[in-house]
Amino acid sequence: MSARSEPAGVDRGLDDRRWTVAERVAEAVRRRFPADALAIAVHGPLAHGDDDGGGNGEAGMLVVTYRPGTGPPPATRRVDGVLVDLTVAAAEDYLAQARVLSPLWPLTADRYVTTQALHDPTGWLRTLRDEHLGRLARARPAEFSAAARQAWYRGSAAHSRAARLAEWYETDQALLMLGEARLAAATVTGLLSRTYFRDPGDAVRRTGLAGADMTEVSVVLARQAEELAARGRAVDGTIEDLLTA
Template identity: 85%
Template sequence: MDPYQDDPRWSVAERVADAARRRFPADVLAVAVHGPLAHGDDDGGGDGEVGLLVATYRAGSGPAPATRRIDGVLVELTVAAADDYLDQARSISALWPLTADRYVTTRPLHDPTGWLRALRDEHLGALARARPAEFTGAARQSWHRGWAAHARAARLAAWYETDQALLMLGEARLAAATVSGLLSRTYFRDPGDAVRRTGLAGADMTEVGAVLKRQAEELAARGRPVDGTVDDLLTGT
């Protein structure tokens, strides 16, 4: 028996998929669920978020991306042209640890051509072909974002701007978790999963700073130092 047969989230997802197909019959190539509901092992209890992807034949067609609460269920609707989404799946970006799960784990609601299988295969193929430099280069981008957020959090804390400092510290934690994911080729289900699995959930300012320092040393050892010259900046080395 399908564990989500009576889940209101699944019911809402099916309703949205059916409505999108009826309203945009010539535009919708595939509709799928991603995130916790796609994994089929969470205990959202019907009140969790539903992530929906609508793949269209052409860019700019189909419904507009949107987020709404429907019957108590938060629905995040992502709409993308199929070819553009495949291009994204073939790339290793600084946010790869937070986006890969959308390419690999989906539950189809409408997929007559098997496009979702092609999406997964394209992403896994890109991972198999990717060189270490692609991951370390992306990790360095994430590291700089984490360092900037951590430095900002420290300044705000010194000014007793506690609420803002906590927000920036959260950004620093997530960026550091993303760096860890890139260096180890590990992707996560969502930001919360990322900070939990990397041990950064609840890490304080000093602990996050220590993690960033270790990551900078590892990046330098892998040939991607976080510090450089003006020429390095302009040439992207």
């Protein structure tokens, strides 16, 4: 029996193949690894309860094990037309990840905060959420600014690379690098405002960077550099700064 609870007002009929496949995967994991699976959950659109129900797309799943190196291997496969992305992690390792405030925090936090259980007899997923929220409550503003500066460097490097590729008429590669610059700039915004996103697409949409051209991304990066400097995390520095950071 699935441990999943239905969000109010959401009707997931039996034709929702993503949920059907996710539940079948959970049942198979419990059957094949009964002594290893501490919790099984979905994340992403399925966990948010606003999946479009179209029967295609991806089912993001998490299997939490009692010990490292047990349970099924992490894998991605298409099952009955549904792309299943299976993350497998030991409980303590995943809790440790949830306590880290990295430059990618705006893109990873949702996995710790928003899940729907398919198997969670001990309430471990609540522990995961509480650990992450507790870490955020203890975080100092300087930690977010430091992580934002690292994300800014990634965005600036991607933007510079995109500009050079455009000059060389390497249009396809330039567009790819511009996409990376947009996403990095979006994560900077997320870190400076303590906002996390559901996925990369959500990040660039909510920050107004979806479709931003080279000049527009440059303006955003310049504005972010000014804000970081005002917060005491200037992106420019001396060699001494580099060696003592």
